[in-house]
Every structure is written in C-alpha cells, then in structure tokens.
Amino acid sequence: MDTFAALAHGMAVAVQPMNLLYALIGVFLGTAVGVLPGIGPALTVALLLPVTYKLDPGGSLIMFAGIYYGGMYGGSTTAILINTPGESASMATALEGNKMAKAGRGGPALATAAIGSFVAGTIATIGLAFLAPWLVDFAVRFGPEDYFALMCVAFVTVSATFGDSPIRGLTSLFIGLTLGLVGIDKLTGQARLAFGIPELLDGVEVTTLAVGLFALGEALYVASRRHHTEEKLEPIRGSLWMTKEDWKRSWKPWLRGTMFGFPIGALPAGGAEIPTFLSYSTEKRLTKHPEEFGKGAIEGVAGPEAANNASAAGTLVPLLTLGLPTSATAAMMLAGFQQYGLNPGPLLFAERPDLVWGLIASLFIANVMLLVLNLPLVGLWVKLLAIPQPWLYAGILVFATMGTIAAKPSVVELSMLAGFGVMGFLMRRFDFPIAPVVIGLILGPIAESQLRRALAISLGDPMTLLQSPMSATLLGIALIALLAPFVMKGLGRFKANED
Amino acid sequence: MTPDSASSERPDAPASRGVDRAGVVIAAALAALAGVLVWDSRQLQATTMYGMGPEVMPVVIAIGLGILAIGNLIDALRGNLPPRESADPRAVWLILAGLALLIAIIGFGGGFILATSALFVTTSAAFGRRAILVDLGIALVMSTLIYLAFDRLLTLSLPAGPLERLL
Numbered sequence: 001m002d003t004f005a006a007l008a009h010g011m012a013v014a015v016q017p018m019n020l021l022y023a024l025i026g027v028f029l030g031t032a033v034g035v036l037p038g039i040g041p042a043l044t045v046a047l048l049l050p051v052t053y054k055l056d057p058g059g060s061l062i063m064f065a066g067i068y069y070g071g072m073y074g075g076s077t078t079a080i081l082i083n084t085p086g087e088s089a090s091m092a093t094a095l096e097g098n099k100m101a102k103a104g105r106g107g108p109a110l111a112t113a114a115i116g117s118f119v120a121g122t123i124a125t126i127g128l129a130f131l132a133p134w135l136v137d138f139a140v141r142f143g144p145e146d147y148f149a150l151m152c153v154a155f156v157t158v159s160a161t162f163g164d165s166p167i168r169g170l171t172s173l174f175i176g177l178t179l180g181l182v183g184i185d186k187l188t189g190q191a192r193l194a195f196g197i198p199e200l201l202d203g204v205e206v207t208t209l210a211v212g213l214f215a216l217g218e219a220l221y222v223a224s225r226r227h228h229t230e231e232k233l234e235p236i237r238g239s240l241w242m243t244k245e246d247w248k249r250s251w252k253p254w255l256r257g258t259m260f261g262f263p264i265g266a267l268p269a270g271g272a273e274i275p276t277f278l279s280y281s282t283e284k285r286l287t288k289h290p291e292e293f294g295k296g297a298i299e300g301v302a303g304p305e306a307a308n309n310a311s312a313a314g315t316l317v318p319l320l321t322l323g324l325p326t327s328a329t330a331a332m333m334l335a336g337f338q339q340y341g342l343n344p345g346p347l348l349f350a351e352r353p354d355l356v357w358g359l360i361a362s363l364f365i366a367n368v369m370l371l372v373l374n375l376p377l378v379g380l381w382v383k384l385l386a387i388p389q390p391w392l393y394a395g396i397l398v399f400a401t402m403g404t405i406a407a408k409p410s411v412v413e414l415s416m417l418a419g420f421g422v423m424g425f426l427m428r429r430f431d432f433p434i435a436p437v438v439i440g441l442i443l444g445p446i447a448e449s450q451l452r453r454a455l456a457i458s459l460g461d462p463m464t465l466l467q468s469p470m471s472a473t474l475l476g477i478a479l480i481a482l483l484a485p486f487v488m489k490g491l492g493r494f495k496a497n498e499d
Numbered sequence: 500m501t502p503d504s505a506s507s508e509r510p511d512a513p514a515s516r517g518v519d520r521a522g523v524v525i526a527a528a529l530a531a532l533a534g535v536l537v538w539d540s541r542q543l544q545a546t547t548m549y550g551m552g553p554e555v556m557p558v559v560i561a562i563g564l565g566i567l568a569i570g571n572l573i574d575a576l577r578g579n580l581p582p583r584e585s586a587d588p589r590a591v592w593l594i595l596a597g598l599a600l601l602i603a604i605i606g607f608g609g610g611f612i613l614a615t616s617a618l619f620v621t622t623s624a625a626f627g628r629r630a631i632l633v634d635l636g637i638a639l640v641m642s643t644l645i646y647l648a649f650d651r652l653l654t655l656s657l658p659a660g661p662l663e664r665l666l
Contacts, residue, residue, distance in 0.1 A: 053655060164581070167570040171529065174563045178532060181560065185543075185553040192553060193539050216598070223590035223625045390626035391637070394619040397594070398642065401601060401618060402611075402657075406649065409658045411606040418598040425591065430525065431581045448556045455550030 007129050010357025014365055019062050022055070023362050026063035027369045030070020035077050035381045036392065038222060041312075042328035042438070043214035044071030046207050049336060050403040057340040058355055064336050065362040066369070068329065069121060072312050073370050076113045076305055077381050080106060082233050089273055089308045092280040096293070096300030098234065103296045107240035112250045112298055113305040114374050115242075119251075120258040120306035121367040124313035127262050128320075129360050132349070135321040139346045145454035145465050147322075149474035151447040154268045154324055156481045159436035166485040168432045175423075176440020179204045186445075187452060199412040206335040206442050208404055210328070212417045213434050215400035217424015219393045224425070226389075233385055240375060242298075250302040253283050257306030265314020268326050275311045279303035313363065320344050320356060323446070328435035331442045522575025529568035536561035590625040597621030610660020615642040 013019065029051070033044045048067050052060040079090040080097035093113065100109040142150075159173035160166035182193045183203030194200040242250065260275040260282070283299040284290070293300060316333075318324040323345040325331040337344050342352070349356050374381075387395070404417050427434055458464035466472045540557040574580060597618040604614035619638035620631060628634055646663060649655045657663075 050655065165574075167567065167574060170563075171567045171571060174560060174567055175532075177560050178536065178564070181536070181557055188544075188553050190543050190553050192543065192557060193536070195539075216594075219622065220591050220594055223594055223622075224586040224588070225584055226587060226590060226626060390623035390628040390634075393626055394622035394634070394638070395641070397597070397622050398615045398619050398638075398645070401598075401615065402645065402649075405605065405611060405614070406655045406657055409605055411602055414598075414602045414605060418595070418602065421598065422595070429583060429586065430521065452551055458550075460550045 003130055003133055006133070006353060006357045007361060009354065010359075010361035011364075013058065013354050013358035014062065014361035019059060019358070019362065020365065022059045022063040023066045023365050024369055026066020027070040027366050027373060028066075030067035031074040031077075031370070031374065031377075031381065032070075032384060034071035034074025035384050036074075036387075036396065037078050037082060037385065038218045038393075039071075039396065040075055040214070040329075041068065041071035042210060042332050042435070043218075044074070045329060045332040045336065046210040046214065047399055047403060049207050049332070049339070050406045052336070053339070053407070057342060058358055060336065060340070061355060061359045062362040064333060065359055066366040068312065068333065069117075069309070069363070069366045069370055071329075072309060073114065073117055073374060074381070076117070076308070077110060077374075077378070078385065080109045080113065080234075080301070081382065081385055089276050089311075091273075092276040092304035093301055093308070095280065096297050099294070099296035100298065100301065101234035101296075105296060105298075106234055108242045108246050108298060109296075109301050110378055111240060111242045111375060112246060112302045114371060116250065116254040116257065116302045116306040117309040118367050118371040119254045120261060120308075120310040121313055121370075122364065123255075123258045124262040124265075124310040125360065125363045125367065127266075128313050128317055128363070131266065131317055132321050132356075132360070135317065136346045136349045139322055142322075142346075142470070143454065143468060144450040144457065145468050145471040146474065148447055148450040148454060149465065149471035149478065150268065150322065150324060151443055151450070152478040153474050153481065154318075154326055154443065155436075155440070155447070156478045157268065158326060158439050159433070161481045161485055164431065164433075166482075168430075169436055172427065172432050172434065173436040173440045176437035177444040178440075179209065179437070180441045180444030180448075186449060197412060199408075199410055203445075204416070204441060205404075205408070205413070206331065206338075206438065207407070208413060208417050209420050209441055210332055210335075210438050211400045211403055212420025213424035213427070213437060214328075215396055216417065216421025217428055217434070219397055219400075220421060220425035221428040222389075222393065224429070233382070235382075240378065246298055249289075249298050253279070253299045253303035254306040256282060257303040257308075258310040261307035261310025261312075262314040265311030265326075266317040267314075268318050268322075268324055275307040276304040279307040316363075320359075321346065321349070325439060325442060328438045331435075331438045334442055517578055519575045519578050519580045522571060522580050526568045526572035526575055529564050529571060533561040533564035533568065536564070593621050593625035597625075604660070605658055608658070608660055610663045611646050611657040612639065612642045612662045613660055614658075615645075 029048055030044055033039055033047055034041060045064065045067055052063055055063065075090045076093050079094035080101050083094050083098035097109045097113065100106060155173055159169035182200055184191050184201050191201055257279040260279045264275040280300055280303060283303040284293050287293065287297060287299050289297055315327050315330045318326055319330045319333060323343055325334045334344065342348060401417065404413055424434065454464055455462065465475060536557045540554040543552070543554040600617040600621065601614045604617060616635060616638035620634050623634045624631060646657055647666065649657055
C-alpha cells in the first residue's frame with residue numbers, strides 16, 4: 001500500500017472533531033496521571049483503560065495514542081522536578097534534569113524535554129509510518145512457527161538479557177506464563193488452573209494484573225519504606241523558555257537521541273532504558289561543556305528525552321505489525337486492542353486500515369498537542385506534584401481499585417487484585433523485575449497457540465521449528481540472548497524493569 | 500509482613516553472606532507452583548490427534564519453574580540476593596486491611612462509596628496521617644463525586660449500596 005495515501009487517509013480519520021477531542025482528552029489525562037510520582041506509562045494506560053470502555057474502537061485507540069505519549073511526558077516532568085522517575089527510562093533524564101531544576105533552570109529543562117520529545121516523536125512516527133507497511137509485507141509470509149520463534153526472542157530479551165539477574169528476570173517471566181495458562185484452553189475447551197472457580201475460567205485479566213503489580217505493589221512498597229526516602233519538589237524559578245544557547249546545545253542531542261531510540265525501540269528487544277542511557281553517555285562524551293555534566297547539563301536532558309520518546313514510537317512498530325509487545329506499556333496497549341477483539345498484526349492492516357492509520361496519524365496530532373499544552377500547563381502539573389504523599393497514594397489506590405470495581409465487581413476479582421498487589425510488593429522488595437510478568441501473561445497464550453498451530457500443521461513433528469529458516473534463525477538468536485548474560489557480565493547496567 | 504523480617508534487620512556484609520532464608524522460601528514457593536501445574540495438568544485430556552494438547556504447556560512451564568527454583572535456591576544459599584532495607588510492616592498491614600475492608604464492603608453490598616472511602620482512610624493512615632475524621636470526609640466527598648461522574652456521565656455502573664441509593 002502507498003504509505004502517503006494511507007497516511008493521508010489516516011489523517012482524515014484523525015482530524016474529525018470527535019477524534020481530535022479524544023486525542024486531547026487522552027493527552028491531558030495521560031499527562032495528569034503520568035505526572036504523579038510512582039506512576040509510569042504502563043500504569044497510566046492500565047488505570048485509564050476503564051475510561052475508554054464505552055467508546056468505539058477507533059476513538060478509544062486514538063485516546064490511547066494520547067494517553068501513551070502523555071504518560072511518557074508526564075513521567076519526565078516528575079523526573080526533572082522531584083527526581084523520582086516513574087519508570088527506568090526516565091532515569092537518565094532525572095540525572096541532569098533534577099540538577100538543572102535545583103540550579104533554578106527547571107524551566108529550560110522542561111522545555112528541552114518537551115520540544116525534544118516533539119521532535120523525536122514526530123521523526124519516529126514518520127519512521128513508524130514508513131517501516132510498518134514494509135514489515136507487514138514481510139510478516140504476512142510468517143508461519144505460526146516463525147511467530148512462535150519471534151515470541152521466544154521477545155521473552156528472552158525482556159526477561160533475561162538486559163536485567164540485573166537473568167535468574168530473577170526469567171522467574172518473573174515464568175510466573176507470567178503460569179498466569180497466562182489460567183482459564184479455558186481455546187483449542188480444546190478444557191479448563192486449566194481454574195480450580196472450579198467460575199471467575200477463573202475467563203483467565204487472568206491483564207489490567208487486573210498490571211494495576212495490582214504496579215499501583216498496589218508500588219503503594220505498599222513506598223509505604224513500607226516511607227522512613228527511608230525524602231522527596232523534594234523543586235520549584236520552577238526563572239524563565240520557562242530556552243535561551244539561544246540552550247537551543248544551540250539541544251538540537252543535536254535531540255536528533256542523536258532519536259537515532260538511538262527509534263531503531264532500538266523497534267527491535268523486539270524491549271524497553272527504552274538502553275537508548276536513553278546510550279544517548280546520555282554519548283552526549284557526555286561529545287559535549288563541549290563536560291564540566292557541567294553531573295551538575296545539570298542541558299544536553300543530558302535533551303538527548304535521553306528524545307531517545308525515550310523515539311523508542312516509545314519504535315515499540316509501536318512490532319506491536320502494530322507483529323502484535324508483539326516488547327514493554328509493559330506496549331503490553332497494556334495490546335490489552336486495549338484486545339478489549340475490542342482486535343489483534344494487531346498484518347491482518348489488522350489489511351482489514352481495518354482506517355483504524356491502524358488513524359492511530360498512526362493520531363500519534364502526530366498527540367505530539368503537537370503535547371507541545372502546545374504542556375509548557376503552558378506546567379503550573380498545573382506542578383500543583384499535582386505537590387499533593388501530600390498520604391492523599392496521593394490513597395487517591396491512587398482508590399483509582400486503581402475503581403477500574404476493577406467498574407469492570408468486574410466480584411470478590412474473586414478484587415481478591416486477585418489484592419493478591420497481585422502483595423506479589424508486586426514482594427517482587428519490588430526482592431528485586432524481581434515486573435514487566436516480564438505482564439508480558440508473559442499477555443504473550444504466553446499467543447505463543448502457545450502459535451506453537452500448537454505449527455505442530456498441528458506439521459502433524460506433530462517438532463522439527464518444523466528448525467526447518468523454517470526464519471524460525472531457526474530466531475530461535476538461535478533467542479538461545480544466544482539467553483546465554484549471553486551468563487557468559488558476559490555488564491549487560492545488567494541496562495535495567496529492564498519498567499514501573 | 501515478609502517471611503524475612505528477622506533476617507533483613509541483620510547488617511549486610513559485602514561478601515559471602517550466609518543463607519538468605521527469604522530466598523529459600525521463594526525457591527520453595529516456585530517449586531510448589533511447579534507441582535500445582537503438573538498436578539492440574541493431569542486432569543486434562545489429551546484430545547488432539549496431532550501436535551500438542553493442552554496438557555503439554557503446563558508441564559513445560561513447570562519444568563522451567565523447577566529449574567528456576569533451583570537457580571533461586573543456589574542464589575539464596577550463597578546469599579547472592581540484593582540487600583534489602585528494613586520495612587515497616589505496620590504500614591503494609593494497614594493498606595492490606597484497607598483492601599480487605601474494601602472487598603468485604605463490596606461483597607456484602609455496601610456500595611462503592613463506603614468501600615473506597617475505607618481504603619482511602621487506611622492508606623492515608625499507613626502513610627502517617629493521624630487526622631482520620633478529616634480524611635474520612637475527604638474520602639466520602641471524593642468517592643461520591645467519582646461515583647456520580649462514572650454513573651451519570653460515563654454510564655459505567657459501579658456497585659450501589661445504601662449511600663448510593665440516596666443520590
């Protein structure tokens with residue numbers, strides 16, 4: 001399909017007044033929730049899923065595009081102003097950004113983050129628009145065994161390769177895979193791990209798991225170590241705007257950050273941590289002001305922020321074209337699709353081009369809205385940051401449970417939510433990454449059905465996995481990625497947990 | 500709260516720490532989970548003629564969990580777990596009590612407003628607030644507004660109890 005025609009068509013969908021309004025609401029809510037300390041983009045999307053229950057799929061996905069980018073942006077505001085990054089991808093931003101805020105340059109730090117996010121988001125979305133049709137053409141030829149192998153790569157890279165400890169990462173993944181087994185087996189109709197409880201026949205709800213692990217787990221964890229941390233909100237002093245010098249020092253890091261972020265985000269390797277830290281160390285090496293690094297260098301905010309946003313758009317490439325989520329946030333987006341019975345992948349491009357291209361076009365619009373909205377509204381975001389901690393977390397828990405109460409007000413479902421909360425608390429305490437659990441739950445059943453389909457076609461011969469060159473290569477990559485962390489030390493610098 | 504509360508108070512020596520008891524508990528839990536998977540898969544019937552039936556994947560995952568249980572056990576025996584800070588069990592129990600209250604109120608038909616207000620007050624107390632009555636007032640107003648917004652504007656039905664019927 002001609003990308004320009006498709007994109008123009010998508011634009012026509014996205015600029016309909018109702019859809020513009022959805023995008024605006026999405027950006028606003030996404031930023032407002034994402035700004036709250038301790039809430040990362042994955043939880044932002046999970047918390048706001050109930051808001052979209054009643055919308056049509058098109059409008060809801062457009063709102064998601066806004067929530068996705070808004071949540072990202074909100075996270076960097078928190079990182080700059082109170083040095084508590086809501087996700088590890090904002091850690092690099094917090095390094096220099098918080099120092100800038102302490103030095104009274106919070107305004108320019110927020111501005112370079114916002115404009116850098118806009119530049120990177122726009123370039124990366126163009127990349128997405130051009131890369132996606134090409135990948136879709138490629139992906140149509142994928143057999144079920146190739147999909148299964150691809151998912152194995154994603155499983156290994158998100159859990160083992162880049163984490164602190166491959167053992168703990170894989171443990172998280174396998175807990176997620178176990179949860180994915182719960183419910184009726186789609187091929188034979190038999191119940192697995194349901195223990196006769198009717199609510200379990202439908203399986204574990206992704207939003208229940210994510211909200212439990214991220215929101216309840218985080219609240220319990222922060223409450224348990226309240227006496228250890230002191231958060232300090234840096235007031236914004238001086239001008240909000242960037243000086244000529246700031247612009248001169250920012251534009252190259254923006255572009256370099258984009259170059260790191262988009263390709264790495266688009267690979268099924270997952271996460272924005274690697275490109276943000278690569279960008280940070282690159283800027284630190286290339287800067288003409290090395291003495292400022294560690295004390296608030298604007299390059300150290302501009303580069304990682306651009307990388308973060310570009311990789312967020314990059315993650316949408318495997319999500320939309322292959323149905324493969326490679327971060328907890330992407331997994332939540334996939335859950336958003338699934339609530340309408342939509343499965344992202346090559347088929348969706350063919351069957352619902354208006355939906356997919358409308359979503360891609362909305363990403364451009366959401367980017368513009370963020371730029372226009374966020375700097376003027378920064379005062380409002382700062383007020384949200386100033387909510388006292390007890391009320392903040394009490395409010396977060398009310399909103400977190402509300403989603404489940406609205407969707408399924410049953411004692412079983414709420415008990416599962418509380419149970420996942422305890423699990424999230426223990427995982428944080430014992431340093432198990434959270435994202436692999438969510439990805440295991442959502443991707444495990446898909447991987448299983450692809451494998452079973454492949455084996456049914458080959459009449460039960462497992463060699464089919466090695467006979468397809470694609471699948472053999474991918475399984476080889478997965479094996480290398482699994483063994484690499486045991487052989488090489490030091491990959492663990494790039495922490496892969498996203499919460 | 501956590502099974503390690505005794506061991507976590509112990510100062511962490513940098514190298515060659517002793518057995519981490521919490522780690523052993525985690526390893527045992529993983530092994531138990533693997534056992535449940537295998538036990539549950541035995542009641543499944545292998546109905547497919549070709550390929551794999553529904554009972555294969557649970558066993559594969561159980562094997563993985565078993566291997567990971569051994570890996571976690573080795574880490575725990577060597578004391579290789581990352582150091583932990585002391586935790587405040589009171590705060591954790593307060594929030595869990597709030598969640599239990601919420602579930603009980605929803606279960607017995609007490610409605611959304613009372614349920615979420617209970618959670619709000621216990622959570623804010625867990626974070627060190629002492630003004631329980633003030634917080635209760637805030638919680639009631641907030642949850643009433645949320646209820647009205649969802650019920651009237653978004654037409655999402657939240658569970659109604661005695662308070663909701665007055666609105």
